[in-house]
Amino acid sequence: MATLATLTESDVIALSERLGEPAWLLERRLEAYKAFADLPWPDRRVEEWRYTDPARFDLTRPVLEPPAAAPLASAPAPRAEGVVAAVRDRVAAHVALTGAAAAATVTPAAAAAGVVATSLSAAAHDHEAAVRDALGAAVGAERKFDAANLAAFTAGAFVHVPADVELADPIAVTVAVTADGTALPRVLVVLGAHARAQVYVDHHGPDSASSAGEAGAATVVEVVEAVLGEGARLDLVTAQDWGTRVDHVGAHKGWVGANAVHHHLEVTTGGRTVYLTPDVRLAQPGAAADLLGVYLTGAGQQVEHRSLIHHDASATTSDTVYKGALAGDGVASWYGNIRIEPHAKATASDETNRNLILSDDARANSIPFLEILCSDVVRCGHHSSVGQLDRLQEFYLTSRGIPPAEARRLLVLGFFAEVVERVDLPGVKDAVLAEVAARIGA
Amino acid sequence: MAELEINDLHVAVEGNEILKGLTLSVPKGETHALMGPNGSGKSTLAYAIAGHPAYEITGGSVRLKGQELAGMSPDQRAQLGLFLAMQYPTEIPGVSMTNFLRTAVQAVRAEDLPVRQFMKELRAEMAQLDMNPDFLQRNVNEGFSGGEKKRFEILQMAMLHPEVAVLDETDSGLDVDALRVVSEGVNRLRGPGLGVLIITHYTRILRYITPDRVHVMVAGRIVESGGPELAERLEAQGYESYRVPAL
Secondary structure (H helix, E strand, O other), X not given: OOEOOOOOHHHHHHHHHHOOOOHHHHHHHHHHHHXXXXXXXXXXXXXXXXXXXXXXXXXXXXXXXXXXXXXXXXXXXXXXXXXXXXXXXXXXXXXXEEOOEEEEEEOHHHHHOOOEEEEHHHHHHHOHHHHHHHOOOOOOOOOHHHHHHHHHOOEEEEEEEOOOOEXXXXXXXXXXXXXXXXXXXXXXXXXXXXXXXXXXXXXXXXXXXXXXXXXXXXXXXXXXXXXXXXXXXXXXXXXXXXXXXXXXXXXXXXXXOOOOEEEEEEEEOOOOEEEEEEEEEEOOXXXXXXXXXXXXXXXXXXXXXXXXXXXXXXXXXXXEEEXXXXXXXXXXXXXXXXXXXXXXXXXXXXXXXXXXXXXXXXXXXXXXEEEEOOOXXXXXXXXXXXXXXXXXXXXXXXXXXXOHHHHHHHHHHHHHHHHHOOOOOOOHHHHHHHHHHHHOOO | OOOEEEEEEEEEEOOEEEEEEEEEEEOOOOEEEEEOOOOOOHHHHHHHHHOOOOEEEEEEEEEEOOEEOOOOOHHHHHXXXXXXXXXXXXXXXXXXXXXXHHHHHXXXXXXXXXXXXXXXXXXXXXXXXXXXXXXHHOEEOOOOOHHHXXXXXXHHHHHHOOOEEEEEOOOOOOOHHHHHHHHHHHHHHOEOOEEEEEEEOOOHHHHOOOOOEEEEEEOOEEEEEEOHHHHHHHHHHOOHHHOOOOO
């Protein structure tokens, strides 16, 4: 049985054959496999892994085997929990990646508008041109885990909103882990010129927290890549609501075309280890990104968000705000690098990370970084803080009769308001605040 | 029995004794003014009554409606009927004024006030205080001017129906118009069910709110008490005559 530690070229060939993929996709996988084989496994001595020990990812768990090629099943409605719950009854399309199996449903109205939501393996046949162009365009095979995913993704989702289509209802992608092992899910979202869409990516499993560590010891090596054509707008939420024995390394990246807007929210609440690179490449003039994040850590959890905000064209703008609340002995790290290329003139960018420490044992690392290679910059700022609840604010609230626990709840929810108020995705704000309230025990 | 009864109160901040045996009582329905120069311990008294964690009661007692406040948490004191209008109200980003007020009203007022009734009452009180309804969209004290913060304190006092209100330098930093609006707000709330202690450095606010009694505080103790005429004398003579000779 294949594992990441022992992955061979023939494992990749067998996987692609099992999924019934066309030859061109196998070629892509094998290219990525070569990169994978050439790259060393990261260790803590490299800067990118200073704060999260790569040894936390068990590479010996067997790679989940996808079911042999069969007609794509219909996806059920998204689950009634998490960020997607409020919109589950009105999604335009849903792709469900469960373990290594894929299922997809598109409403007739969305299909009539040309919206595609299907498995990557099926799309490689039916929408070859679009998939060829976009697959790996945002997240390639430059890093070990990214290369592993491109070579050996076990289940994939392909979402395409054609040019000029403005989708009113959201698209959901569910990535569920239901069994022990290694899952390599991949999500590819493509928006044509001037298309608009809201995409909810819901990572979860195993669902029963009550399994108390009995099931769901999983390694997840995952990619969400989004490619935005000229003038497109994507509102994307990627939520990590894993069980307590899931270790997740993921690349979430937008490739943003001219005057397009990539609005991305990370919500990381679960998992034993979560290491994410929520990157964006502002590839063409006028591209804009809002990178937002909310994270909660508790006992035994280690979470890292490491963003490259890449200004690779003129007049591009970005605004990054990540906020986390840390309890128990949780460790959260944030690293944000705004890189402005020499040819990227007149850019505006700002990054903020704030951490609220709620216990004696929690720890936060907060590292804003700027790599400004261009002298013509309109604005570039960074802000970072690690602190506790403000005692004066707590006194003010309690002096009005509000009990201490309720006062702390108001303050923690208020701490996150700066991020969630900026989220346009229906239901997400309430879901995030409810999760925050539940986690701080109020 | 006085609503607020302070007896030989000693309070220390970071080990330094600021109040050194202060005795004062405010009977039900009365409005008292507590005046004194800077550094006499006026704000210390306000915070100690409200239960600020940095202010330690080291001796004596503070009773509200006969119950000892020392040992009670700030929220318990407020639930018992105490309100402190602060000199420097705290900004709380991310917490909306409406949410805050509703939470506080629910915690303090025994009745179960339906949202619609709450909003109606809130709008009415805001109108009385010349507050723009846009305030409802804002966060607690965030970006408020000095005058707006003081109006908001009085709005809270109106909504929380306290039995004893301590106003700590509510007049400071207010222009004449704001002072008038705030004073009218306090006057409207005065009545047989409310005892008020106005802490102030200046007599200005006492032109709008006539106190039943005036107390002068110097170096952590009350040095003189009298009727409203005492405030007028202070206006003319200042605190010079109370100056404690340097040791």
